[in-house]
Amino acid sequence: MNHNYIIPNKWSIIEEGFDAERVTASESLFSIGNGAMGQRANFEEAYSGDTLQGSYIGGIYYPDKTRVGWWKNGYPEYFAKVLNAPNWIGIAIKIDGQELDLNTCKVIAFYRELNMKKAWLKRSFIVELSNARQVKVESLRFLSFSLTEVGVIKYSIKALNFSGMLEIAPYIDAGIVNEDSNYDEFFWKVLDLSENDNGASILSETLKTKFQVCTGMKNVFHLNGKKINPTKKSTKSEKYIAHHYQIDLAKDDKVTLYKYAGYVQSMNHPKKDLCSVSHDVLSKAVAIGFAGLLKQQKQDWEKIWATSDILIKGDLKAQQAIRFNIFQLNQTYTGKDARLNIGPKGFTGEKYGGSTYWDTEAYCIPFYLSTKDKQVAKNLLLYRYNQLDKAIENAKKLGFTKGAALYPMVTMNGEESHNEWEITFEEIHRNGAMIYAIYNYVNYTGDYNYILEYGMEVIIAVARFWSQRATFSNFKNQYMILGVTGPNEYENNVNNNWYTNYIAKWCLHYAVENMQRIGLEYPTDYKRISHKTNFKESEISDWQSIANRMYFPHSESMGIFMQQDGFLDKEIIPVKELPDSERPINQKWSWDRILRSCYIKQADVLQGMYFFEDHFSDLKLKNHFEYYEPLTVHESSLSPCVHSILASKLNMDEKAYEMYLRTARLDLDDYNDEVHEGCHITSMAGTWLSVVQGFGGMRNFNNKLSFNPSIPAEWKSYSFKINYRDAIIQVYKSHKETIYTNLSDKPLTFFANNRRLVLAQKGLISLK
């Protein structure tokens, strides 16, 4: 597979020429979304080649019957997954009776562009059908950011070398399947099909979860730029409505179909109103018109880019890549709805079920915190707050008591979806990330109210979990956390994973610290929280004593914290001595061999030191980086960013850039030949972190915002903006100077290379 397929461009993702082998990969890369829904870049017209059809609605999931080898107590029965939703993009085309299908026509020209500035997807192509008719097709499609229930397609066909009959049939189809179905079940039931003059709708319901969705369309035709009203003939089947139109084309005639369509669903409206709301919404869209909606789309995205764009000069591919990542994150999650979250593949594929992982807390929240209004990150926190009861229930299922909570590894609705004991039951460090995200949010925004109103309940429930999960070893006279899987999933069921023990200890201290502070400063809240959580004073001393006596594996001779007990019993051979033919080890080696090797999938000790960088001296950090980096294979897309950030911090600029490159174009250049399954949405936040926290050196510990920028030798300059406590600050870095600009109307204090700066409103300072 060619890994330089996408044409570099500063604002667009572009492919030229048609390659049937790339269709599924491009479907992922050119995906569009608007937070409420999203879809792969499937073709509107028929396509008989290899394709992964996917259109997804945020929050609409199905509990698919799980498939496991050997059942374990405590496993969930179901794997909740975002479903492929009814198809509303479909437009069937026949020219003089011949179906338009890129897989069977001769493709003379093909161009596809995803414009990230304006958030639309364009295709234009010229084909010759087997009956020698040549047509040119142009399609422009977007999902409206203003009317989030609406998607629009402008689809035009021009007769290039013939006069003849065009049959064009826009349709909606609820007869879709999920590729990712464990037992090939069908997940949708159609309740109703209805039609009105130029429109149609299908009301369908998910089995078991009983979400209802009205999929609607309204179609408007133009011939050579003038509106026409061709005669409609409709066909209906049990799950499908198509409107057929026959239009006589003279040579050079161009027919344009404006298809206004989309989903109206029961999370947002009463079920009984869905179809009438759908009708109203689409009528409104038709009234605004395609051009009006397109203009609005551009304006909506101007606002997004105004606070989140990163400009890179001197490296077009880097520029394209960072914008792609920022664009995808904004398409996937807009932060308007606390019931939604960010699946590892966003709206670009079915893999991982579209569910929520700890990726959100560990990687995505910092991105949204810095590029959006704080309400966006807060909604992500509230998502977990609202699922606290289910996390408590989950912990109870595993034998924990007294309101201890274990957040699920994978979830859609708060219930655990994953079924691998070493992950489901043992990858418990995720519980720490929930608290770290609260800390991060409060630290960044200064919004302590969040802890009072919501956060403290979560902090208490998680502290209770850790206090029960730690066990006391008489032999070592310390607390241990036995049988865990750390962020480095290439070790399973280990004892005393350093990261897990560290974050557990920190959670316990953080619980103590906050509960004590609330007791002193907010007595009314203290009373309310204590009552609601059934909190006992004595818990404070329990938590303290466990935290204070937590054991950490450590090598005295090297002065290094060990990843887990027994790490030094392994054969320690650096990754660079592994032959290329053995990598990636997760494809070449059996699981036991990976486990007993010293190789690290993703940052683990280093991840912890990154989270708590203020706890460790630069020397300690350097020693650990130098010990663990050579053993890390980075076979998780979430790994290189942390190493890139730490390498920047340690002035290892080449290493930082090397690591940055491994994340930046992971999907665009499809390093691992897997983008056909969807894009790595959550790890895109890691690329942003590599730039802003890595090269930019942005930090925010102890209420101090600071920067320490460096620049890769390969770039001329770069700049980024962040939103910090309602001020927008722009950091520009070239090889000559660093310019800090306060774009907001209030003064801002921060630290640049350890120097305290106060920047007046709209002020600017340049440091050489």
Add this chain to the structure above:
Amino acid sequence: MNHNYIIPNKWSIIEEGFDAERVTASESLFSIGNGAMGQRANFEEAYSGDTLQGSYIGGIYYPDKTRVGWWKNGYPEYFAKVLNAPNWIGIAIKIDGQELDLNTCKVIAFYRELNMKKAWLKRSFIVELSNARQVKVESLRFLSFSLTEVGVIKYSIKALNFSGMLEIAPYIDAGIVNEDSNYDEFFWKVLDLSENDNGASILSETLKTKFQVCTGMKNVFHLNGKKINPTKKSTKSEKYIAHHYQIDLAKDDKVTLYKYAGYVQSMNHPKKDLCSVSHDVLSKAVAIGFAGLLKQQKQDWEKIWATSDILIKGDLKAQQAIRFNIFQLNQTYTGKDARLNIGPKGFTGEKYGGSTYWDTEAYCIPFYLSTKDKQVAKNLLLYRYNQLDKAIENAKKLGFTKGAALYPMVTMNGEESHNEWEITFEEIHRNGAMIYAIYNYVNYTGDYNYILEYGMEVIIAVARFWSQRATFSNFKNQYMILGVTGPNEYENNVNNNWYTNYIAKWCLHYAVENMQRIGLEYPTDYKRISHKTNFKESEISDWQSIANRMYFPHSESMGIFMQQDGFLDKEIIPVKELPDSERPINQKWSWDRILRSCYIKQADVLQGMYFFEDHFSDLKLKNHFEYYEPLTVHESSLSPCVHSILASKLNMDEKAYEMYLRTARLDLDDYNDEVHEGCHITSMAGTWLSVVQGFGGMRNFNNKLSFNPSIPAEWKSYSFKINYRDAIIQVYKSHKETIYTNLSDKPLTFFANNRRLVLAQKGLISLK
């Protein structure tokens, strides 16, 4: 569930009265088998209640598509399982148009007996149908040990209170299903149905594996003891043939059907001949007749009991239980065919797929060694020898090289069937059991030729595995075996499981020792073996150096070998302090909790010390027993026997008896409410071991046969026989005396309570 349901009897398993709730459990307990085939005690007539239909043919398996949650490299695609085979026992009965079905009739009397002395299954019952007709039915069924392709049923019906029309329809049916099917697939294809006068046959083939089986029947009728030839009407469907007969009954008339049936299959005959062979075999059976076959059956079993019976006086339930266990083992495996082995459920159920586990080598071989001709145990060894190539292939798949072999955890044909990484890839101690079984066999029989002809190749391949699987720790300067699951499956992916390291070290030494001996004593064999295995002289020193530098976890302060690294970091709380409500922990606790607990599923350090008892002083043994026994929950049926044997050895008679009781009537009294799934066939060998090696104190180390008998306080006396190097010796033990009898024609030397005895042929000695 009543755990005292089976009526105690010294030679029979008996139930009286009909309980629909117990049908599936009784189907397991009353199972019959003849080594070549076996079946659950399903009813011949229709039964509409809950039942698990099962009839199995040794060696006929299907590679069912596996079901896993998350795929790992190296997993097998298939789970080979013994299939439910076509039904040949079926006899449909109608009385004046009403179907005979114990689930819907009024059952007036019901009696079932499995006679273990004569190896037949009897039922007799009186029912009243809803049309008020009362009939008495008697059925006697057995699977011939002489004609192993034949099963026979004598089925009689007597009209008790009416005259009327009996419709009786013996049938064969290939339209059977497997309950244990991962995707509800059908595994058989019917190739041909044919009929002749009083018989019929169905030729069917397993999908994928393409085994062919001809299922045949021939039916003979008697009325009131006289042969009759009622008119036949046959019905056929795609997979089914029934022969219908209508017989007018006067009150007190008794019709008897002799159904001669069974399987002829393609492992034993050319496919093209199967149906004609079936016809011939059944004709022969008809010619011998039911009475003749029954007599032969009794004679065959007299021979079996002559060398394997254990007599217990003073405890009828113990007597019944030990015979049940010996009986089931003999039904399951007769040792005639090296292509067959012993599934954990034998022919009594589908669970575990009927495949071969290390149970065979660790528990069953000693039983067959002592109660049968040595060819039987040798055939079990040859089973593995014949699968050596596949074991080498399996190891290769996991990254091992140069002819290293890893025997599968679960197999039917030599290929691995199991799909749980912590078992499939990590429960590698099984490889040691393969070698231990060879050692055991040679030690017991003195047949060193086995090593020359076959064993050495296996020993070399396994030594190669261990030498590659061990890794060197620079830190500890010793060899480690990382990431394993020991026999105690309540620990997964641990480092340096003592048992595994110990048996690995022993295997390496055993390989060195034998290769050196062969080099000195059998130079021609040495050359041949070296050539065939591509053996290099240098391997000897590799193996030696790894074995000599093998690491063993150990507590200096306690003088105890630790089960694995880090065991002492656990909370150590004896099992007796666990509330009953928490047990069995495998039903009450989630997997992670089990793993981080100190609780032991089955003997592990103790299992190793049992295997290599001659390496450890009694004091060492005692210290380890006292440390580990209180932590063992015995949630494997293979666990208590080892503890019973060791407790006997350590003169802990009460503990020994307590452990014995946990195995002896496990199935008969259905301790765990699971016998409906099938009986624990392989662990039945453990009960035998508890008596012979435990109470009897039989040992055979270093070419010395020895006894050290004790007797449970609850018994009056017991006696057992063993076959040792062609001599049969009987050991009788009462509270007063021990009598050793040499039943054979050659003198025998052995040790009794450390005293050397020589017993002349037919000699007897009594020790007080």
